[in-house]
Every structure is written in structure tokens, then in C-alpha cells.
Amino acid sequence: MYNRPRIIPVLLIDDRDLVKTVRFGERTYLGDPVNAVKIFNRKYVDELAVLDIAATKERREPDCEILRDIASEAFMPLSYGGGLSSIGQIRDILATGYEKAVLNSALVEDPDLVREAAETFGSQSIVASIDAKKGVDGYECFIHDGAASTGVDPLELAVKAESLGVGEIILNSIDNDGMMEGYDLELVRMVSDAVSIPVVALGGAGGVGDLKKALRDGHAHAAAAGSMFVYYGRLKAVLIQFPAEAELLAEGIY
Amino acid sequence: MIAIVDYGLGNLGSIQNMLRVIGAKVIVTSDADDICRAEKLILPGVGAFDAGAERLGAAGLADVVRRQALDCRKPILGICLGMQLLGRGSEEGGLPGLGLIPFECRRFRLGDAGLKVPHMGWDVVTCERPDDPLVKGLSADQRYYFVHSYHAVCDSEENVLMTCDYGYGFAAAVVSGSVYGVQFHPEKSHNFGMALLKNFVERC
Numbered sequence: 196m197y198n199r200p201r202i203i204p205v206l207l208i209d210d211r212d213l214v215k216t217v218r219f220g221e222r223t224y225l226g227d228p229v230n231a232v233k234i235f236n237r238k239y240v241d242e243l244a245v246l247d248i249a250a251t252k253e254r255r256e257p258d259c260e261i262l263r264d265i266a267s268e269a270f271m272p273l274s275y276g277g278g279l280s281s282i283g284q285i286r287d288i289l290a291t292g293y294e295k296a297v298l299n300s301a302l303v304e305d306p307d308l309v310r311e312a313a314e315t316f317g318s319q320s321i322v323a324s325i326d327a328k329k330g331v332d333g334y335e336c337f338i339h340d341g342a343a344s345t346g347v348d349p350l351e352l353a354v355k356a357e358s359l360g361v362g363e364i365i366l367n368s369i370d371n372d373g374m375m376e377g378y379d380l381e382l383v384r385m386v387s388d389a390v391s392i393p394v395v396a397l398g399g400a401g402g403v404g405d406l407k408k409a410l411r412d413g414h415a416h417a418a419a420a421g422s423m424f425v426y427y428g429r430l431k432a433v434l435i436q437f438p439a440e441a442e443l444l445a446e447g448i449y
Numbered sequence: 450m451i452a453i454v455d456y457g458l459g460n461l462g463s464i465q466n467m468l469r470v471i472g473a474k475v476i477v478t479s480d481a482d483d484i485c486r487a488e489k490l491i492l493p494g495v496g497a498f499d500a501g502a503e504r505l506g507a508a509g510l511a512d513v514v515r516r517q518a519l520d521c522r523k524p525i526l527g528i529c530l531g532m533q534l535l536g537r538g539s540e541e542g543g544l545p546g547l548g549l550i551p552f553e554c555r556r557f558r559l560g561d562a563g564l565k566v567p568h569m570g571w572d573v574v575t576c577e578r579p580d581d582p583l584v585k586g587l588s589a590d591q592r593y594y595f596v597h598s599y600h601a602v603c604d605s606e607e608n609v610l611m612t613c614d615y616g617y618g619f620a621a622a623v624v625s626g627s628v629y630g631v632q633f634h635p636e637k638s639h640n641f642g643m644a645l646l647k648n649f650v651e652r653c
Binding site for chain 1: 459460463465466495564567569572614615634636637638640642643
């Protein structure tokens with residue numbers, strides 16, 4: 196079995212626009228997601244995640260047309276999250292060319308859907324995404340793209356997600372999102388150590404060194420990032436990029 | 450012209466686009482005339498064995514594809530479920546396959562190896578017949594993306610083109626004459642998949 200750690204660019208979309216957020220708020224329009232996927236093809240990216248951050252909040256169904264366009268251009272495995280609230284929608288996403296469906300709000304609002312999805316399509320195809328924020332009394336999970344508090348601790352939600360049958364967890368830090376100053380390693384380590392399924396760290400990576408820290412110090416199984424793959428330089432010019440294999444090897448990630 | 454046989458399972462867009470990037474002329478079709486006119490065929494597919502066999506049969510395409518292989522000796526590449534359909538049948542279902550390569554599909558029997566079914570993710574393969582045009586010149590570090598619960602078990606090792614290890618060795622690619630099958634998804638395996646499809650387009 197091939198077991199090199201996965202480095203996963205996360206593309207945030209708002210329907211047909213590629214966007215990037217800071218702390219789940221301030222949003223920058225980056226361009227066309229299909230074009231971004233074509234560039235990632237040329238960088239030989241091993242996996243991509245596409246998350247529609249507005250679908251659930253706007254009570255919008257996944258836009259199958261744009262998702263089909265994205266999948267048709269992608270020469271790598273894909274996961275999709277955003278607005279998934281039924282078994283039928285998940286079936287459509289998997290048939291559209293996405294290997295994994297990502298569930299977030301449903302973890303809290305409709306855990307039966309998560310369980311049924313894992314039973315129907317297999318754990319390997321169902322991913323839980325957990326958005327956590329640090330407060331005075333510790334961490335708390337938020338749903339609806341960070342808009343709704345839940346009062347649930349991320350550790351508790353991760354353990355619950357595993358018991359519902361999901362195959363992996365994408366763990367995002369709302370505080371670190373878009374800051375490019377490193378992952379919340381305490382959060383990543385806490386959750387990674389508490390479950391036996393793979394945890395994908397997300398939120399805060401600003402460079403290759405951060406990816407390594409998530410894997411080595413955070414005990415994450417894989418490292419995902421948004422900003423560092425779409426911005427270049429101090430002024431954050433929009434540039435789709437991915438570190439060369441040699442750089443990841445030199446850093447000891449591969 | 451390469452015809453991607455469309456029998457209604459899954460998104461064929463990435464196969465089509467990867468072939469276009471390679472520079473091949475490609476058509477996605479369920480039309481028998483198109484299939485007969487094409488120089489080479491790709492039989493894609495994801496999902497359950499019987500669903501695939503039934504759709505292929507119902508559309509009349511099973512006979513068309515079989516004729517193209519047996520009578521016209523046309524190069525055919527089956528991908529994932531499309532590969533499994535090239536054999537006699539599968540433990541997963543009760544319907545027969547196309548019978549173009551002597552193998553049957555069996556579910557992974559992994560015992561206590563701690564491995565999960567399906568086998569899903571990137572994996573490395575070994576070329577058992579490195580001079581075959583489909584695999585000739587592929588880089589030593591080639592790896593491909595797999596998603597499957599069943600794998601081919603060939604009657605004879607002469608039909609095993611590539612092997613992969615998941616708990617035990619299994620056939621990751623099969624061959625008989627100009628009929629090929631790959632269990633993995635070249636269209637999801639970026640430069641490695643593209644190199645293999647390029648061989649199919651240019652050398653097979």
C-alpha cells in the first residue's frame with residue numbers, strides 16, 4: 196500500500212466563483228474554479244477538495260452543472276462538500292465524478308444522514324468536515340460555514356463522526372483560516388490523537404514548513420490548505436501554485 | 450478516432466479531456482456505427498457489476514464491443530468496472546461479462562490484515578510484461594488511483610499485465626491480444642495515467 200502523506204489543495208467555491216476567505220469572513224474572488232483545476236492538473240496534485248461554502252447557508256442544492264464541469268477537467272481524485280442534505284444528492288455527487296462527499300452541518304443537524312450515507316456508499320466515500328473555533332472555555336464547533344454555533348466540542352464531534360461511520364475528518368480552524376501563519380497544532384493534535392480514522396488538517400498553512408508541522412507535530416494524516424495554493428507573495432497576488440515534488444521531498448514530507 | 454463507450458454509468462468527462470490533452474480525437478458515444486467506425490475503444494464504468502453488464506447488454510453494446518474485439522481485433526481498453534466486464538463474470542453479480550479475457554472477479558479477502566475494502570487511494574504497480582505496448586517506457590515510479598472492492602483473478606498468468614499489492618498481490622491490469630483492462634483510473638492519475646493512455650493511443 197502506497198502511503199505518502201497527502202497534500203490537498205482546498206478550492207472554496209460560491210456557486211460558480213472560486214473564492215478564498217479569511218477567518219470564514221472577508222471573501223476574495225479569485226476567478227474560475229475550472230481554470231484552477233486545469234492548473235492543478237499540470238502540477239500533478241494527488242487530490243483536490245472542492246467546498247461550496249455558501250450552499251448550506253443559502254439553502255441551495257449543490258450546483259451539479261458546475262460540479263460536473265470541474266470533475267470533467269480534474270485528472271485527480273476529488274471530494275465535494277456543501278449543501279449535501281440527502282442520500283440522493285450524495286449519490287449524484289459520487290456519480291458526477293467525485294470520490295468523496297463531505298458533510299459538515301449534517302453531523303450536528305442530521306446525524307442519521309451521515310450514518311446512512313456511510314452505510315450506503317461506504318465509509319471511504321464519506322468525509323466529515325469539522326469547523327472549530329477557540330473560545331474562552333475551549334474549542335467549539337460551528338456549522339453553516341461558521342455562522343451557527345453548536346456548543347459541541349470538536350473532540351466530541353470527531354468521535355461522534357467516527358462512530359457514525361465516516362472514513363476521514365477534515366478539521367478546519369476558523370481562527371486560522373486564511374491567516375497563513377500556521378495550523379492550530381494543538382487542535383489538530385488533540386483531534387488526531389482521539390480518533391483512529393485519518394484527520395486532514397486545514398486552516399492556516401502559509402508554507403511547506405506548516406504542512407510538515409501538521410503531519411509531524413499535529414499527528415495529522417494529511418495536510419490541506421487553501422491560501423498557500425492560490426496566493427503568491429506578501430501582497431497575496433492570485434497565483435494558483437503547488438510545491439514541486441523535490442521541495443516536498445527536501446522538506447521530508449514525502 | 451477513439452470511441453468512449455457510453456452505457457450510462459459515471460462521468461466520462463475526465464477520460465475524454467485527458468485523451469484530448471494527449472492529442473487524440475475522441476468521441477463519447479452509445480451508437481453502434483460510431484463504435485464500429487472508431488479505431489480504438491475505451492470501455493469505462495463505475496459501480497456494480499450487474500448494473501454495468503445489464504446496461505451494456507440492454508443497449509445492445511455488449512455484442513457490438515465483443516464483435517469489435519473478436520472480428521476486427523480492435524484495441525480496447527476497459528477501465529475499472531469496464532475492465533471487470535471484459536472477464537467471464539464476477540462474484541459481485543450473476544450476469545456474465547463479455548468473456549474477452551479469461552478471468553473472473555473476486556472480492557478482496559483480506560482476513561485480519563487490518564486493511565479495508567474497498568481498496569481506495571493511490572498505489573504503486575509492477576509491470577509483469579514490460580515490453581507490452583500499453584506499459585512500455587512507463588516510469589519506474591508509476592502509481593495510479595484505485596477504487597474497487599473486487600479484483601480480477603486470471604486463469605493464466607500470461608494475461609496478467611500489471612500487479613499491485615493490497616494484502617496480497619492481485620492483477621491491476623490484464624491483457625489478451627489487443628484487449629486491455631486496467632483496474633485503476635488512469636483519468637484520475639494525472640501524469641501517470643496520461644502516460645498510460647498515451648501509450649494506448651499511440652502504441653497499441
